[in-house]
Amino acid sequence: DRSPSDPNADGHDRASSRGASGLVLLAGSLVPSPLVQAAGCSVLSLWLAEAGTVLDHWIASAVRAGVDREILCVFGGAGAPPTSPEGAVGVRIVQDRTGYRGPAGSVRDAVEGLGLSRLVIAEGARYLTDDLGTLLEAHEKTGADVAIARNPDGSPAGLYVASERSLALIPHAGYLDLKEQWLQKVSGAGMRAIVHDLSGKGSISLRTREDFIRGSFEASGLRQPARTRIWGAGSSMPGAGRRGVVAKDAEVAPDALVMDSVVMPGARIEPEAVVLRSIVMPGAVVSGGDEVIETVAAPKGRRIPVGADTE
Numbered sequence: 001d002r003s004p005s006d007p008n009a010d011g012h013d014r015a016s017s018r019g020a021s022g023l024v025l026l027a028g029s030l031v032p033s034p035l036v037q038a039a040g041c042s043v044l045s046l047w048l049a050e051a052g053t054v055l056d057h058w059i060a061s062a063v064r065a066g067v068d069r070e071i072l073c074v075f076g077g078a079g080a081p082p083t084s085p086e087g088a089v090g091v092r093i094v095q096d097r098t099g100y101r102g103p104a105g106s107v108r109d110a111v112e113g114l115g116l117s118r119l120v121i122a123e124g125a126r127y128l129t130d131d132l133g134t135l136l137e138a139h140e141k142t143g144a145d146v147a148i149a150r151n152p153d154g155s156p157a158g159l160y161v162a163s164e165r166s167l168a169l170i171p172h173a174g175y176l177d178l179k180e181q182w183l184q185k186v187s188g189a190g191m192r193a194i195v196h197d198l199s200g201k202g203s204i205s206l207r208t209r210e211d212f213i214r215g216s217f218e219a220s221g222l223r224q225p226a227r228t229r230i231w232g233a234g235s236s237m238p239g240a241g242r243r244g245v246v247a248k249d250a251e252v253a254p255d256a257l258v259m260d261s262v263v264m265p266g267a268r269i270e271p272e273a274v275v276l277r278s279i280v281m282p283g284a285v286v287s288g289g290d291e292v293i294e295t296v297a298a299p300k301g302r303r304i305p306v307g308a309d310t311e
Helices: 034-039 053-064 102-111 134-144 178-188 209-219
Strands: 022-025 047-049 070-076 091-095 118-123 124-130 146-150 155-163 194-197 203-205 239-245 257-263 274-276 291-293
Touching: 022 053, 022 102, 047 053, 047 209, 047 239, 053 124, 053 134, 070 102, 070 257, 091 203, 102 118, 118 124, 118 134, 124 209, 124 274, 134 146, 134 155, 134 194, 155 203, 178 194, 203 209, 203 239, 203 257, 209 239, 209 257
Parallel strands: 022 070, 022 118, 070 091, 146 194, 239 257, 257 274, 274 291
Antiparallel strands: 118 155, 124 203, 146 155
8 A cells, every 4th residue: 555645555557648767766875874874875775665765765755746767866975876676677876986076976977878758856865755847837837847846844855957058057167066066057057946835745865864754654555653651671662562664574473573664575573573664674683671762773693773863
């Protein structure tokens, strides 16, 4: 089952003349986010819900919106490259080898020579709850060169639609970011840029453990976790139970407690273990009687505690 906020939930094929030619997912940064540091891999490679990884969700959104040519994941700087989904067609992982081009420069370098007429540019470490097609439709109907997505709370959504001529403003050398320098060039050239307000929860950032749990709950159609007190050594824990996003092929003992957490495929939680507001990675084992609280639990017993959420 799909979450009501999943842009593909209605099963209706949104591909139409409003479709873009390509999608670029920016998947790297000079300083890795707290989540990347804790997980040890690209956010795009992380399992988000039963529909798959963060990258799987982006691919599904792009296909439904009519992206018909290229899906490029551009990574550089710190961190590991994202993993391309098995059997994915038209998805390429592109490494930015220069390290000094900035987000806009990396986009231009990645699409150079591909002949794309219109491009969706997105920060990869996000979960989009709205239909990507509505942004493309706004871009097409208004005749704007650039459409900038904005979240319901007024924050930037990390999502753009750009015309070919607006991308041509990005120089072939030197550093250029998106929000300040590229958009200033668009304005200075007399091109039109519009702001499009996303619906639902907009575009959820996935930079921290708490962000990711929120995005996973949203993608799974679950009520968001409530902030509750932390139990510690010597405190009486609540009984066994489960409230979280738990993969079908994860192993969770019947008398374990899992609350407000994400348990990924291949993870194992043994009897009388406690997992609160945490992420349990594929291959990780929470041993019987252990308490994992506000932590990313990785394989081989590696634990990144709550402090990793602070930047």
